[in-house]
Amino acid sequence: MGKVRIIEVHENVFSANESTADEIRRMLTENGTLFLNFMSAPGSGKTTLLTALINRLKDKVRIAEMDVDIESSLDAQRVADATGVRSLQIHNGGLCHIDADMTLRAIQEFGVEGVDLLILENIGNLVCPAEFDTGAHKNIMLLSVPEGDDKPLKYPLMFTVSDIVLVTKIDTIGFFNFNLENAEKYIHALNPNAVILPVSAKTGEGLSELEELILGTPPLKLS
Ligand SMILES: Nc1nc2c(ncn2[C@@H]2O[C@H](COP(=O)(O)OP(=O)(O)O)[C@@H](O)[C@H]2O)c(=O)[nH]1
Ligand SMILES: [Mg+2]
Ligand SMILES: [Zn+2]
Numbered sequence: 001m002g003k004v005r006i007i008e009v010h011e012n013v014f015s016a017n018e019s020t021a022d023e024i025r026r027m028l029t030e031n032g033t034l035f036l037n038f039m040s041a042p043g044s045g046k047t048t049l050l051t052a053l054i055n056r057l058k059d060k061v062r063i064a065e066m067d068v069d070i071e072s073s074l075d076a077q078r079v080a081d082a083t084g085v086r087s088l089q090i091h092n093g094g095l096c097h098i099d100a101d102m103t104l105r106a107i108q109e110f111g112v113e114g115v116d117l118l119i120l121e122n123i124g125n126l127v128c129p130a131e132f133d134t135g136a137h138k139n140i141m142l143l144s145v146p147e148g149d150d151k152p153l154k155y156p157l158m159f160t161v162s163d164i165v166l167v168t169k170i171d172t173i174g175f176f177n178f179n180l181e182n183a184e185k186y187i188h189a190l191n192p193n194a195v196i197l198p199v200s201a202k203t204g205e206g207l208s209e210l211e212e213l214i215l216g217t218p219p220l221k222l223s
Contacts, residue, residue, distance in 0.1 A: 021103075035137050035138075036138050041125070051083055061116040063086075064115045152189075164196075195213065
């Protein structure tokens with residue numbers, strides 16, 4: 001089993017989230033580290049997708065992964081075991097989100113020297129995580145087919161703050177009443193610039209497009 005470190009971070013109610021988030025971005029940009037924040041409802045496929053994605057990218061860029069959970073370390077352990085990359089489990093004292101101050105403390109503890117790509121698997125929740133800028137360069141959210149195409153209408157902020165929306169478990173579309181055109185229409189009404197990409201961690205559909213998208217995002221530099 002890969003060894004996963006665990007860090008406890010609790011909320012500091014006095015911290016100013018936006019300025020800390022900007023400080024994280026500035027620091028990571030200077031370090032040449034692209035920071036991606038993955039968000040979604042529980043069970044929409046974050047850990048599974050990240051594992052597949054990391055295995056495709058790990059020979060091209062140096063990757064570190066952070067996982068936030070209320071108390072378990074299951075996901076960081078899953079990623080570490082399946083990919084071999086350095087992985088950190090953040091325990092956040094029972095909150096349903098992580099803020100920039102908590103993210104900064106985790107990054108400082110983890111260390112990002114020599115890391116080209118830093119990945120955060122956020123807490124499974126479609127509401128709070130959208131309200132807290134983590135300092136990531138890009139927000140990527142996952143909407144899985146079984147959740148339904150109406151979720152952008154119900155959780156608009158999540159779709160508004162996400163640069164990329166992955167429609168996951170696209171292999172199951174034949175079993176659900178999920179209309180991809182409707183989902184795209186709702187998402188683009190909230191966020192005209194969102195990139196929408198159907199993917200499946202099971203069949204691999206869309207993963208090379210996602211890989212290319214990530215590899216082309218600054219400050220990532222392919223050496
Ligand atoms: N059919 C299908 N199932 C998937 C896919 N990705 C994840 N799953 C399943 O969805 C469930 C939840 O996945 P998980 O990665 O733990 O979701 P998370 O809670 O967002 O991290 C698991 O049973 C996965 O095997 C996919 O692309 N297709
Ligand atoms: Mg997970
Ligand atoms: Zn919250």
